Amino acid sequence: MRNLHRRTKVSLVALLQIMTMLLTGCMWRDARLPAATDHEAQATITFVAPEYSASTRPYFENVVKEFEVKYPTIKVELQVINWDILDSAYNTMISRNQPPDLLLTNIYAHFAKDGLLNSMTELLSKELKEKFYPYLMDSSMMNGVQYTVPYVTTLRELYYNKDIFNDVGLTEPPLTWIDLEEDSRIIKDRKQVDGFGVDLTDNEIWAYLSYFFYGAGGGWMKDGKWTINSPENVEGLTFLKHMYDKGLTDPEPAITTRDEKQRILGNGKLGMLISGNYFEAVVPQEYPGLKWAKGPIPVKEGQTPMVLGVQDVWMSFKTDHTNKEALSKFLDFIYEDARYEEFVLREGFLPTLRTVGDKMAEDDTLMKQNLNSIKNAKFYPINHPAWSAVLNATRNMGQTVLLGQMTPKQALDRLQQIALDKSR
Known part of the structure; x- marks a missing residue:
């Protein structure tokens, strides 16, 4: 409240x-x-x-x-x-x-x-x-x-609280979704703080969708065509919902923003989150005692590590x-x-x-x-005229999916249709 x-x-x-x-x-x-x-x-x-x-x-x-x-x-x-x-x-x-x-x-x-x-x-x-x-x-x-x-421009990576990792016996950041789930569970069980911060608010839901679309081998477009409801993307959003349903994310992905979660991590109440390189300049300055480190964005097993640029x-x-x-x-x-x-x-x-x-x-x-x-980063398709409509349509999608009002596939089917309609 x-x-x-x-x-x-x-x-x-x-x-x-x-x-x-x-x-x-x-x-x-x-x-x-x-x-x-x-x-x-x-x-x-x-x-x-x-x-x-x-x-x-x-x-x-x-x-x-x-x-x-x-x-x-x-x-x-x-x-x-x-x-x-x-x-x-x-x-x-x-x-x-x-x-x-x-x-x-x-x-x-x-x-x-x-x-x-x-x-x-x-x-x-x-x-x-x-x-x-x-x-x-x-x-x-x-x-x-x-x-x-x-x-x-900014580069998105996984940032984590080193003190929390050290306290629970983790020595390196997770590289895969399996690692991310297991490490989040360890942090939750042993430290009684949230493992993984997720921003599905209307501030930046499209960023977290990108992390897990690309992490599953998918993406917003392929060969100049929209592929928002591809099986890979559905799998990526389904994994995010799975993490939330298991209590392994922060409790309010659709309410608290990335900037707020950065402060929660700085306060020692969150293990890790994905953010931009501005984290390195802003958060340590606000929390001088914070010990932090970073790693690549976790991906599905077998996928090539990805870099997102904005x-x-x-x-x-x-x-x-x-x-x-x-x-x-x-x-x-x-x-x-x-x-x-x-x-x-x-x-x-x-x-x-x-x-x-x-x-x-x-x-x-x-x-x-x-x-x-x-140099090797993937970027949002901002040079496609339909991107603005797609981005706007994602804004209220997070809570709808997390609460089960729409399945991940239903939500992505809707986004795909909006993209196609606006591309005509």
Whole structure:
């Protein structure tokens, strides 16, 4: 009940934030009108970014301030929005025909399909384009057009509390589903804490589905076709439900988020969970005494170990005031090596710029290891227009499956049909 009450409070705050942003959005149109100066008209860039942490807003506010000092004829209007309400906020702006000039988020292909996005090829300077890791640009391409560019990326792995493992006699992380089940049972029985944290909330259910789809030898797509209800994927979701039914996961997979579970692990009440490499920067800082380690995501016996990567990307919406020269200058500015490295370090991400990543890897063995691993990572199909609808349809699926209101196959059959319908 405590968690349900907390989510209600967050929802009320989110509602107030949306109302505030809608009012702000209504004022954007007037604010965008060029203001005459002595020499030339002033360009305006509207810019929406997600709030990754408490450091995000101050960082971008400072970037905007420095940019406007360097380019006094370009005004930047910034909104940093909590991830929980980001989708609602920018979709409302778009529905009012007031999209931002720049948006940083994790989906884009449905916007490109509807003809709403500028080509990033027209905005990127030659120097900036050459700085990206080529293998991280694939997800930004759709029908041969560069609609987005990656800003940050993360690598997903299994993180565990070493003290808990040592207390129950475990010396290494589980590599297979059999190991994961057995280790979770040992932790539960001997330590009286939860073994494995699972996030099936509307924050990131698609991530845990991916871990166990790919872990079973399946995936979201194969040869350009949706395969959401494949036997492998059904087996992966069935295993997750089996772990929950046996009491080997945390008790609230559909309520407590990954970030909340990271804190539970830091407090010594959870053995392990799958998270991104930002765990390494955020959780030990919050819990200085925590002893942690990591391993690969467990897979079904006989399957090849898998790596999942996740990207957030920049996109630019077509507007009646688009100033491509101003946007190009702003993108160059936020991707300047020193400035960009600061953001990566603040938030605990992996860089998408070769010039920054190679430099950081020289001094950081863990960074070098992570950048090598992500070269072979699987990514969400964000360059498929149906992905947005599929992602949204997963949001309330976790509790439905866990409570037995739908079988794993029924739930995945429904997702498959949504994918096919939206692909037509």
